[in-house]
Amino acid sequence: MIKGKDVSMRQLRYFVAAADAGQFSQAALKVHVSQSAITAAVQHLEETMGVSLFDRLPYGVTLTAEGNKFAQHARHILETLQDALSEPLFLSHSTRGSVRVGASYTLLGYFLPALLARFKRNYPQVEIELVDIDRHSIEQAVNNGDLDLGLVIVSNTPSLNVFSHQVLIRSRRQLWLAIQHPLMTASSINLEDVAQHAYILATVDEGDSSTFRYWASRGLAPNVAFRTSSMEALRGLVGHGFGVTILSDMLYRPWSLEGKRIEARPLADVIPPMELGLIWRPDKHLSISVQAFRQFLIMACTS
DSSP: OOOGGGOOHHHHHHHHHHHHHSSHHHHHHHHTSOHHHHHHHHHHHHHHHTSOOEEEETTEEEEOHHHHHHHHHHHHHHHHHHHHHHGGGSOOTTOOEEEEEEEOHHHHHHTHHHHHHHHHHHOTTEEEEEEEOOHHHHHHHHHTTSOSEEEEEGGGOTTGGGSEEEEEEEEOEEEEEETTSGGGGOSSOOHHHHTTSEEEEEOGGGHHHHHHHHHHTTTOOOEEEEEESOHHHHHHHHHTTSOBEEEEGGGOOSBOTTOOBEEEEOOSSOOOOEEEEEEEOTTSOOOHHHHHHHHHHHHHHHO
16 A cells, blocks of 8 residues: 655656656756666655556666556646745736637647646636647737737747747657667667658648758758658557657657557757747737736746
8 A cells, every 4th residue: 555655745756857858867967866866766656656667778768657647646746736836926816817828739739738727726717718720820910919928839930039938848859669660779879870760750830840950950851751740640650660750758658549659769969859938929018817827837837
């Protein structure tokens, strides 16, 4: 039986850092402790729960199915604590009003839902109106005043200086591949290695243009076998071994819909992260409710 007093918030924080980094050494650097502290925390959690939370691999660690479920609970606990600690810094929780926010497909599906739930717990009387449109349309709507805020992949925005903006997260890009793929046995992988294999290209949210941009910077091009705007189709193709892809950790899930395992491996090349952020018109007065939403997202992400 699991006893709550046997698990500390510090151990949860170290576990989540390891889950995010995929390596105990990188997790230790992130939270400024020794690698042995990360290892001890994870071992304690595994012994307490009686399950393995990570598969130990030559290049790092990856969450097991049980670890994946526990990571969701651990993140929720840490986020709830952070909200409680930050509460005195928020604007009045009696705030009423509405916020009109534009967000693209990727952010609506993989970034916003949990944050929106947290915001509503803190600001139950503020209504959020979400508009699902592409980056270019978001920028136009923010510029002409139809949207209060835009949530976009700012690393794709060529005219970022036109807006006031705040980067919320930088999501590392890694190689996704099936567990039986030949590259799984490589001790180190670079773009030249990836170019020798079939590539699944995600076209959603300008994924194709951003992909070709960093490939071209190395004088290379991916061997594109399939193009798709569906993340689930992409996971299925990768999981069944039809090709590999390079995508951000924010989008990563270890299983396809059919239950095929998908691994994520770091690349030796320096690949730019996917940067997600808020944009707003610099000369527009923001209502109290809009300021509250902007402040909440910045605090929630920077914490």
